[in-house]
Amino acid sequence: MHLAKVYITLKPTVNDPQGLTIKGALHNLGFTSVEDVRAGKYIEIRIEDSDPTKVNEQVNEMCHKLLANPVIESYGFELERIQ
Amino acid sequence: MHLAKVYITLKPTVNDPQGLTIKGALHNLGFTSVEDVRAGKYIEIRIEDSDPTKVNEQVNEMCHKLLANPVIESYGFELERIQ
Incomplete structure (x- = not known):
């Protein structure tokens, strides 16, 4: 299980x-x-997956497709392994 | 000058x-x-003050008085010295 902490700024x-x-x-x-x-x-996402590389890729895709508007916003995130 | 990165969550x-x-x-x-x-x-605040202890106190007060609703929200922040 991973916790992704996503920051989105203009x-x-x-x-x-x-x-x-x-x-x-x-x-x-x-x-x-x-x-x-x-x-x-600021968005916290709990993801049921133990592979950090895969989770990193997924969160990047989530930000690009849904969470941030790449035209006017930038995003960053931190991954943390939990449990 | 300090940059405060404030996270507010429910x-x-x-x-x-x-x-x-x-x-x-x-x-x-x-x-x-x-x-x-x-x-x-997520709120980024640039503060014109070089004393980290004073800035820390001020940001705490800002969160409590304006940025977060202490009844339903928690907050945290990081301070970074810039320039």
Whole structure:
């Protein structure tokens, strides 16, 4: 069994209104040292497979086909063996 | 300058309809070894401050006050010194 921790972020050139809103709210709360905020998605996937190479390939395919939009988003992931 | 990478996930006992939907879609795409999916948020914050202890404290406070809902969500973060 593997746990994949997938991070999906907007590419640097893509506008991020959610991040800007969070930045504004943090400034209003007094965190004025905040320079920039980028909002993204975090997805944890538990996969019933013990072969790390195969799992790595599968997660890559999942990200490309469904989880991330490769035109505007980048993704990265970490694999962890569990149980 | 520090970069904080914040992960926010729903607590294990909280229902996650978004995760279930992603799991269903992955199964439909043929990834039948997927056992469970949990969806969360990923936020990158750039902070203009060089003191890691102070930044750590600030990010903790940001999570607690704004970014996460402590009733139903857990959070974690990593700090990285940049530039």
